[in-house]
Amino acid sequence: MELERMLRSQGFGSRAECRALVCAGRVSINGRVCTDASLAFEPEGLRFVVDGVEWCYCRFAYLALHKPAGYECSRHPGHHPSVYSLLPWQLVARGVQAVGRLDQDTTGLLLFTDDGPFIHHCTSPRKQVPKVYEVTTRESVDDAQVDALLNGVVLHGEAQSLSAAACSRLDDRRLRLTVTLGKYHLVKRMVAAAGNSVEGLHRVAIGGLLLPASLSPGQWVWLGSGELRCLTDRG
Numbered sequence: 281m282e283l284e285r286m287l288r289s290q291g292f293g294s295r296a297e298c299r300a301l302v303c304a305g306r307v308s309i310n311g312r313v314c315t316d317a318s319l320a321f322e323p324e325g326l327r328f329v330v331d332g333v334e335w336c337y338c339r340f341a342y343l344a345l346h347k348p349a350g351y352e353c354s355r356h357p358g359h360h361p362s363v364y365s366l367l368p369w370q371l372v373a374r375g376v377q378a379v380g381r382l383d384q385d386t387t388g389l390l391l392f393t394d395d396g397p398f399i400h401h402c403t404s405p406r407k408q409v410p411k412v413y414e415v416t417t418r419e420s421v422d423d424a425q426v427d428a429l430l431n432g433v434v435l436h437g438e439a440q441s442l443s444a445a446a447c448s449r450l451d452d453r454r455l456r457l458t459v460t461l462g463k464y465h466l467v468k469r470m471v472a473a474a475g476n477s478v479e480g481l482h483r484v485a486i487g488g489l490l491l492p493a494s495l496s497p498g499q500w501v502w503l504g505s506g507e508l509r510c511l512t513d514r515g
Contacts, residue, residue, distance in 0.1 A: 283307070284317035286337060291374030292330065306331050340395040341376050342508060343367070344489070347390040348497035353381040360384045366498050367392065379403060379486075380411075380462050388413070388483030389491040391503075391511075401512060402486065408460040409487045409511070410445055413467055415455040416480030425474040429457065433473035442470060456484075487511040 281289075287298035287307070301307055302317040308329040309321065326337040347353075351363045364372050371392070379391035379402045393399060402409050426449060432441030446458040459466055468478045484491050488510035495501060 281321060281323045282317065283309075283314060283319050283321060286321065286323050286326070286328075287330070289323075289374070290335065290337065291370035291372070293373070301330065335370075338502075340398070341371055341374065341393060342395065342398070342503040343371065343376065343392040343500050344492070344495070344503055344507070345390045345392060345500040346491060346495040346497050347382055347387055347483075349385050349387050352384050353378045353390070363390065367500060382483060383465065383468075383481070386481040386483065387497065388481075389486055389489070390483070391486065392500075398508075398512070403462055405461055408445075410458045410460050410485075411462075411483060412446075412456065412458045412485040414450065414482045414484055415457050415467060415471060415478055417453050417455065417471060418477045418479050420452050421449055421455055421476060425471075425476055426455070428474040429455075429470060433470055435463075435469045435473055442466075444470065488513070 283302055284295055284298040287293075287301060288295050292298050292301060299317040302314055305313050305315055307314050309326070323337045324339075328335055328337070345363065345366060347363060350360050351366070352358065352360045353363050355362060355364055363378060367376070375394045376392040377394065377399060379393060379399050382388065382390055391402065401407055426447050429444045429447045432443040434441045442461070444457050445460050446456070448456050450456055455471075457467060457470075459470070463469075467481060471478050489503075489507055492501065
């Protein structure tokens with residue numbers, strides 16, 4: 281693949297912009313500055329440096345972000361900053377999308393990719409990929425509320441009851457709740473239907489993928505093949 285075409289596929293701009301990057305001596309491969317944009321490389325696994333930052337060619341990008349509170353999962357947010365502002369502009373330019381959404385006040389694991397089938401796998405109701413949340417409630421949680429969440433609650437506007445895939449108390453006012461659907465405000469509505477309300481919501485896992493303990497709010501990491509198997513081998 282020609283260098284300028286490879287750079288374009290990775291989000292570094294139009295072919296003309298990528299060509300200009302190369303001609304200006306801002307791109308290095310294997311420790312050597314490349315000034316010929318037409319040079320061909322085998323892209324798979326290729327590591328390259330642009331303006332001092334190292335990148336690795338990826339046909340598709342797979343990312344995990346620790347979403348902080350106060351960010352909207354939209355490219356055009358209305359009242360809060362966009363989660364896309366937490367990512368390098370090159371990844372946004374290549375078209376990564378949030379895999380599902382978290383409310384602006386919800387924190388935790390949020391995935392991004394430009395792989396359409398992967399997004400479908402993670403979000404399709406038929407796949408039933410579990411999403412695990414730690415829920416802080418306003419009132420104390422009793423056995424009846426846990427039983428209601430496990431056995432099914434009826435939400436406003438829904439014809440049938442919805443039940444959690446798993447639910448357990450962490451302490452007096454905290455739950456670990458697992459759902460497999462992606463309905464609007466689902467966890468908050470379910471807890472409300474069970475007779476309580478949500479004061480804090482944090483997603484700790486999707487499928488078999490846990491939010492890395494080392495990842496601080498606002499930080500992101502690339503997902504490797506092992507992490508992807510945690511997501512695609514389930515559901």
